[in-house]
Amino acid sequence: MAYAVKEAFLTLQGEGVQAGSRAVFLRFAGCNLWSGREQDRATAQCNFCDTDFVGTDGPGGGRFADAEALAGHIESLWGGRKEERLVVITGGEPMLQLDHALIEALHARGFRIAVESNGTIAAVPGIDWLCISPKAGTEIVQRSGNELKLVWPQDGIDPADLEGWDFGHFLVQPMDCAETQASYEASIALAMARPKWRLTLQAHKVVGLK
Numbered sequence: 001m002a003y004a005v006k007e008a009f010l011t012l013q014g015e016g017v018q019a020g021s022r023a024v025f026l027r028f029a030g031c032n033l034w035s036g037r038e039q040d041r042a043t044a045q046c047n048f049c050d051t052d053f054v055g056t057d058g059p060g061g062g063r064f065a066d067a068e069a070l071a072g073h074i075e076s077l078w079g080g081r082k083e084e085r086l087v088v089i090t091g092g093e094p095m096l097q098l099d100h101a102l103i104e105a106l107h108a109r110g111f112r113i114a115v116e117s118n119g120t121i122a123a124v125p126g127i128d129w130l131c132i133s134p135k136a137g138t139e140i141v142q143r144s145g146n147e148l149k150l151v152w153p154q155d156g157i158d159p160a161d162l163e164g165w166d167f168g169h170f171l172v173q174p175m176d177c178a179e180t181q182a183s184y185e186a187s188i189a190l191a192m193a194r195p196k197w198r199l200t201l202q203a204h205k206v207v208g209l210k
């Protein structure tokens with residue numbers, strides 16, 4: 001199948017348990033919870049998104065005819081070194097496009113595959129590190145994975161309801177918004193009140209990485 005990629009770039013993973021790791025980011029175009037247009041934000045199912053995922057015009061973006069072509073592009077962004085290859089597949093919502101063929105092609109090139117998903121679409125098998133970030137008011141079908149990353153605060157989610165889900169790590173990430181200081185305070189309060197949850201910060205924004 002063909003893939004629509006907003007952008008692809010080499011950086012450090014900024015979020016979650018693997019923060020600090022060198023990684024190629026593959027950002028697919030499109031999301032099932034928001035059109036990506038500002039005029040639709042207020043009525044979208046997810047209305048706090050910090051990302052432009054519309055179109056294929058970003059750095060390293062484009063349309064790729066098949067899995068081999070896209071995996072080759074990701075490999076070229078990583079560079080020649082063979083060890084510790086890591087690709088973080090995000091979006092937009094990556095589960096709209098990620099398929100078995102791309103998983104195979106990336107594994108064949110020695111990549112560990114991490115995915116950032118909103119959990120409304122079941123994950124394809126073969127992912128090495130799955131991060132699910134639930135959005136209030138949506139039906140989360142993917143309730144297992146490596147890390148659950150709750151952007152906070154969100155009206156309509158009770159963290160206690162998520163604690164029985166099958167994840168290795170439960171992370172709270174302050175919502176980047178007009179009142180980020182209040183998000184920090186709410187996130188600290190959650191981690192202090194419920195020790196199952198650990199604070200994670202968007203480190204790339206602090207240090208000026210993409």
Ligand SMILES: C[S@@+](CC[C@H](N)C(=O)[O-])C[C@H]1O[C@@H](n2cnc3c(N)ncnc32)[C@H](O)[C@@H]1O
Pocket residue numbers: 031048049050051090091092093094116117118119132133149151173174175176177
């Ligand atoms: C842009 S999303 C793409 C992947 C997928 N659609 C999802 O929502 O998980 C990547 C990560 O950024 C988080 N995120 C989006 N907007 C944010 C914001 N304003 N503040 C903090 N985290 C945010 C998401 O919850 C998700 O964990």
Ligand SMILES: Nc1nc2[nH]cc(C(=O)O)c2c(=O)[nH]1
Pocket residue numbers: 011012013014015025051090091116204209210
């Ligand atoms: N450096 C960096 N780390 C990230 N971790 C998750 C991101 C995302 O947008 O999915 C992201 C991102 O956009 N940049």
Ligand code: SF4
Pocket residue numbers: 031032033034046047048049050051053091092093118135
């Ligand atoms: S689900 Fe993810 S990509 Fe889609 S609008 Fe929300 S944060 Fe952005």
Ligand SMILES: [Mg+2]
Pocket residue numbers: 050051
């Ligand atoms: Mg991001």
